[in-house]
Amino acid sequence: MLDFAILGLLREQPRHGYELKRALGDLGFWQVSFGSLYPALRRLEKQGFIEAAKGEGRRKAYRVTEPGRIRFGEMLLESGDDSDRDFQLRLAFLGYVAPQSRLGVLEDRRTALQDRLHGARRSFRGARSGARNPDRYRMALMERRVRSTEADIAWLDELIAGERSAAAGA
Amino acid sequence: MLDFAILGLLREQPRHGYELKRALGDLGFWQVSFGSLYPALRRLEKQGFIEAAKGEGRRKAYRVTEPGRIRFGEMLLESGDDSDRDFQLRLAFLGYVAPQSRLGVLEDRRTALQDRLHGARRSFRGARSGARNPDRYRMALMERRVRSTEADIAWLDELIAGERSAAAGA
């Protein structure tokens, strides 16, 4: 997934390593480490998906190659798992997905969140009434999970609504 | 942190590997893999913090040793970073923290979340009005971050209020 993120960010503009780390961190949900980033850059370079040109000073400016662009396009369409980070990353690059496919991505995510919500509610209720008596803090964790999933679905529904009206308006 | 989680769960009752994975997953925020769990068990056993007794069938029932209990107590007090997962894990075992120290843990977390909220709001507003024009999806991600942090603080505040009244009532 880091490879995907790097290709996506470099697609927008050439960047050097340090700048990539900042850009990725600025997305808000992944503080990637240098120990991941630099090996990933070398990996991608060896595969021919990116290439380095020396920038000013010590900087190494990387840019995507044509095979890299193609690879990015493929990864964009691969069925995503339901990891939060993966979805957010995919969303960050949803602008590169064909407009008619975007709604599907969002709706798949909604289904996954709905499932999660059911599971969270079930364990919350089960803990409340069951034979086991979890302490206050475990209960709070379960409640947090229910609430944050609900909030996430609400946020996603707004995004879906916006997507629908964008599709209708276009 | 996995070591901490294992010691905490084994403190409650002896469990075998598969059961530990389930119990950890049931906490709701960490689906640990066997590739992490079994090496961790061997690590802890070698350090003398846990010991295995053969349970029924193939099962290996692990239980905490006295050094393990002490180690767990130490880890409980170590200053936590601001990782979400670390906090939730700490919260799951907050019942083992001395009652007069619990409020401090929660308030430290609140400070960290408040900082995060400021950062999230700053980048949200900056992106809205700045020279850069991020696409709809990036904006949505930033808004999500703001909202979920707000919701998390609200949830935490309820927990803190409950903690205060518990302290007063006792």
Added chain:
DNA sequence: CTCCGATGTATCGAATCGATATAACTATAT
């Protein structure tokens, strides 16, 4: 009776993390 999913332990390679090293540049304070 057989197939299938859950239980259970285990390992492998790869990805990622967190800490650290190094060094130059920049601003601030003394």
Added chain:
DNA sequence: ATATAGTTATATCGATTCGATACATCGGAG
């Protein structure tokens, strides 16, 4: 002028964690 400290920048190391996979047993459904 010159320490001091923080940011920029690339890089590597060991340890942790992940995801996939292997293998075997057990219980229930068809």
